[in-house]
Amino acid sequence: MERGNFMEQVLWISLGAVLGANLRFWVTDTLSNQLGKNFPYGTFIINLTGSLLLGLFVAIAGKSTGLDPRWRAFLAVGFIGAYTTFSTYAVDSVDLALNGQWLLGLTNLVGSAILGGLMAFTGLYLGKMIQG
Numbered sequence: 313m314e315r316g317n318f319m320e321q322v323l324w325i326s327l328g329a330v331l332g333a334n335l336r337f338w339v340t341d342t343l344s345n346q347l348g349k350n351f352p353y354g355t356f357i358i359n360l361t362g363s364l365l366l367g368l369f370v371a372i373a374g375k376s377t378g379l380d381p382r383w384r385a386f387l388a389v390g391f392i393g394a395y396t397t398f399s400t401y402a403v404d405s406v407d408l409a410l411n412g413q414w415l416l417g418l419t420n421l422v423g424s425a426i427l428g429g430l431m432a433f434t435g436l437y438l439g440k441m442i443q444g
Contacts, residue, residue: 340355
């Protein structure tokens, strides 16, 4: 990859990431204020809509050989990547299953959820232990 092309991709990814991260903040804040804090409604909605958006983009981009790579950098990597990484996890898992690798897809889907939850628990526990 040429250095100029690399830097251009970094710029497109960064622009998308700024927009995606700010939209994530706005959605989370708005839903938290409207629906309460007893359930992470914002994160839940972001994970679902991000998965839908990335799946839609991947399906459309896969059919279009003439798609400008800047759109992938901006939208898929930058915007949706900053909006939610859950979308990548979900699409990767389903893509494995749809390509006949059901066990790997299921392992990624269930394993990431369970192990991710355990790692989050461990991190929270260790953080509280460090704080005293």
